[in-house]
Amino acid sequence: MKSLKKTRRIQIILVAAVALAFSTALIGYAMRDGINFFRSPSEVLAAPPPPHEVFRIGGLVEAGSIIRGQSDTVIFRVTDGPASVEVRYRGILPDLFTENEGMVGTGRFIDGVFQASEILAKHDETYMPREVMEALKDMDEWRGPDPQS
Structure with a gap:
């Protein structure tokens, strides 16, 4: 039972990390042409x-x-x-x-x-x-x- 909870937490943390990385990359890609110096x-x-x-x-x-x-x-x-x-x-x-x-x-x-x-x-x-x-x-x-x- 402990092993299942621990595995579920690790899966949630990994999914959250991947989602954060993906959203950061998407924002960076969207801004690459939007910044005019x-x-x-x-x-x-x-x-x-x-x-x-x-x-x-x-x-x-x-x-x-x-x-x-x-x-x-x-x-x-x-x-x-x-x-x-x-x-x-x-x-x-x-x-x-x-x-x-x-x-x-x-x-x-x-x-x-x-x-x-x-x-x-x-x-x-x-x-x-x-x-x-x-x-x-x-x-x-x-x-x-x-x-x-």
């Missing part, structure tokens, strides 16, 4: 990612670089001071998207051009994505106050 234009140009990798790029929209064509494609340059990257985006830009303002784009770097699938812009006159602000501070290009928490 922010990169500055300098980082992108220094170590270009492969064309299939989706990532986030951020910085300031370079003054005089916005080109709006006949279609819904917009071309502009994003800069962190020392470097700038051409960005192409097909769609409607956020209302607050302007030159010399912070932006973050999600997309792929193909043949030296960032093909954006999503563009985020500041949401009021004092907002800038934290990653953009920190990258600009690292490059000594930050010209604004620290955001309040």
Whole structure:
């Protein structure tokens, strides 16, 4: 009788351990493409990612670089001071998207051009994505106050 209880406990512990390992592996697999790290234009140009990798790029929209064509494609340059990257985006830009303002784009770097699938812009006159602000501070290009928490 003791042997049967002991065997049953061991079986339950093994099933629980296998279930935990399986769920951990499943969560890790699901998150592998869901995490997008922010990169500055300098980082992108220094170590270009492969064309299939989706990532986030951020910085300031370079003054005089916005080109709006006949279609819904917009071309502009994003800069962190020392470097700038051409960005192409097909769609409607956020209302607050302007030159010399912070932006973050999600997309792929193909043949030296960032093909954006999503563009985020500041949401009021004092907002800038934290990653953009920190990258600009690292490059000594930050010209604004620290955001309040």
